[in-house]
Each structure stands twice: as structure tokens, then as C-alpha cells.
Ligand SMILES: O=c1ccn([C@H]2C[C@H](O)[C@@H](CO)O2)c(=O)[nH]1
């Protein structure tokens with residue numbers, strides 16, 4: 406008989422432990438299926454704020470101490486979180502805003518469009534806001550930007566309402582002003598038809614875990630229609646987990662997001678709270694003599710934030726013209 410309470414409490418401890426583990430796993434979640442979002446209270450777009458506290462808790466703002474979160478619903482019905490990310494030791498323009506984070510994560514997850522977006526800052530209470538000018542401009546690059554709706558909600562309103570992005574940026578310099586009609590925009594399928602240059606050594610044909618192959622695959626998704634300088638970055642952390650991201654350009658140039666930042670979006674979204682100093686290996690793939698080269702900036706960022714002995718390599722790529730003719734004739 407004396408054993409029983411012990412057994413019971415042992416069992417209870419196991420249950421509590423596994424519940425805690427599940428909660429800890431949830432804590433770092435950046436992507437929710439429609440069902441998962443509904444179980445968090447996001448049963449319809451106007452309820453996106455139900456996930457805003459979670460988003461803000463994941464912010465990485467060691468310089469400003471600001472915790473800014475974004476919650477967005479993609480056209481697939483999945484719900485994504487975005488956060489502000491700051492890098493101590495680096496110039497401030499390398500920081501990532503939550504809306505940029507969110508759109509980059511949509512691209513990394515092959516989403517086709519953003520539908521609704523809520524943004525908030527945590528002061529004493531939660532205050533909903535709207536994307537800054539830079540992010541409004543960045544959002545214009547997505548293929549369905551005319552469908553994007555932003556939550557407009559003052560402190561005194563219980564629910565608020567959605568307003569179109571066009572309402573926030575009525576006089577715009579948009580991709581349509583520069584790109585030929587029908588050019589694929591951000592979040593549309595792309596293949597830059599890049600292959601590693603001969604100097605990059607052995608090239609794998611199947612899916613492998615070489616960082617250079619991951620970075621090449623990333624560069625093939627890169628959105629660089631204004632300068633034709635696609636690039637991709639792959640990272641490895643000390644536990645061997647890989648992350649990748651690609652350069653995303655803006656027609657207004659300065660809102661563009663570099664390939665290291667894009668890979669860091671993947672890192673923040675999937676590393677379960679690890680610090681950037683856990684990154685031990687990095688590869689950048691870009692064109693030789695690219696009009697916009699990322700090499701010096703990538704090295705500078707990684708030298709500042711990654712593990713002190715982080716190995717950084719650059720491989721060059723070229724366009725596979727035969728493939729490019731095939732891909733473009735399909736369009
Ligand atoms: O509209 C804004 C203004 C600021 N920030 C972030 C950037 C930085 O991390 C911190 C301080 O500006 O807040 C945003 O995300 N959106």
C-alpha cells in the first residue's frame with residue numbers, strides 16, 4: 406500500500422513532464438495549420454490578435470528591448486508569426502521587422518500569398534499598429550498585394566476592422582512600374598536556373614546535406630528581378646540542423662532583405678530559441694561578379710553574430726542557359 410502514492414505521483418510527474426514538453430515545443434511555434442490556429446482562438450481572420458502575445462514573446466530585440474509581433478494568415482489558411490530581430494554590434498539597418506520576417510517565412514514555406522495581417526507592440530498593454538513605410542513598400546513585392554488586408558484597431562476598439570494595403574500606401578512606386586508585364590512576383594514560383602560553377606567542385610544531383618547544395622537551391626528561389634543578382638545562404642548549427650534563406654529585392658532597393666537575414670528568419674523560426682552564436686558553418690552562393698554582391702556583408706554579419714570559429718565559404722554559380730530557355734518557354 407505504501408508504494409501506491411509513490412507510483413501515482415511518479416505517473417503524475419510523467420504526465421506533467423510531457424505536458425511541459427509539449428508546451429515548451431509550442432512556445433517556439435511560428436507556423437500554425439488552420440486547425441492549430443483555431444485551437445489558439447484564431448477561428449476567423451479578425452481573431453488574428455489571439456496569437457499576437459505568442460508572436461511578441463518570440464521577438465529578439467536586445468538593443469531596443471521592443472517586442473513587436475505580427476500575425477498573418479496565408480492564402481493556404483495557415484497562420485504565421487513574425488517578430489522583430491536586432492543584432493547587437495551591427496548597424497541598425499540590418500535589423501528585421503516582423504512583417505518582413507513573416508513574408509520571408511511565407512516564401513520559405515512556399516506560400517502563395519498573404520491575406521490578412523495584424524501587427525502589435527507590447528508596452529504595458531498590447532497596442533495594435535500598422536506596418537511602417539519600409540514594410541508597406543516591401544509588402545508590394547508579393548504577387549497578391551492587392552488582396553492584403555491590415556488590421557486597423559485602436560486601443561478603444563474591441564475588434565477593429567481590416568483595411569487594404571493600398572489604403573496605407575496610396576501613392577506607390579510598385580514592381581509594375583519597372584518590371585515587364587507578367588513577370589513573376591514574390592511568392593510566385595521561380596527557378597533562377599543556377600548551377601554551381603566548375604570551381605565549386607563536386608555537384609550533387611540528389612537531395613543532400615551539403616551546405617553549398619542547400620545554398621544553391623536557396624539561390625534558385627531568390628527574388629532579384631531588379632538587378633539579376635540572386636543569392637542564397639545555408640547555415641548549420643552546432644547540433645547539425647540546417648537553415649536556408651534567399652535574397653529578396655524591393656523595387657525601392659533599400660527595403661530589400663539580404664540572404665543572411667533570410668536564413669536567420671529560418672533559424673529564428675525553427676531553432677527553438679537558440680542564440681545566433683550556435684551557428685557554426687555558413688555558405689553563400691551567388692553569381693561571380695554579381696551586380697549586387699553579398700559576400701562582404703554576409704561575412705561581416707556572420708563575423709559579428711555567429712560562433713567565433715564559424716566557417717564561412719562562398720561558392721559561385723552560373724545560369725544554366727539550356728534549362729533557362731526551357732523554364733522560360735513554359736511560362
Ligand atoms: O514600425 C516599426 C517600428 C519599429 N520596429 C522595430 C524595429 C526595432 O527592432 C525596434 C525599434 O525600432 O522596433 C518595427 O518592427 N516596426
Ligand SMILES: [Zn+2]
Pocket residue numbers: 502503504536537538539540541
Ligand atoms: Zn516595418
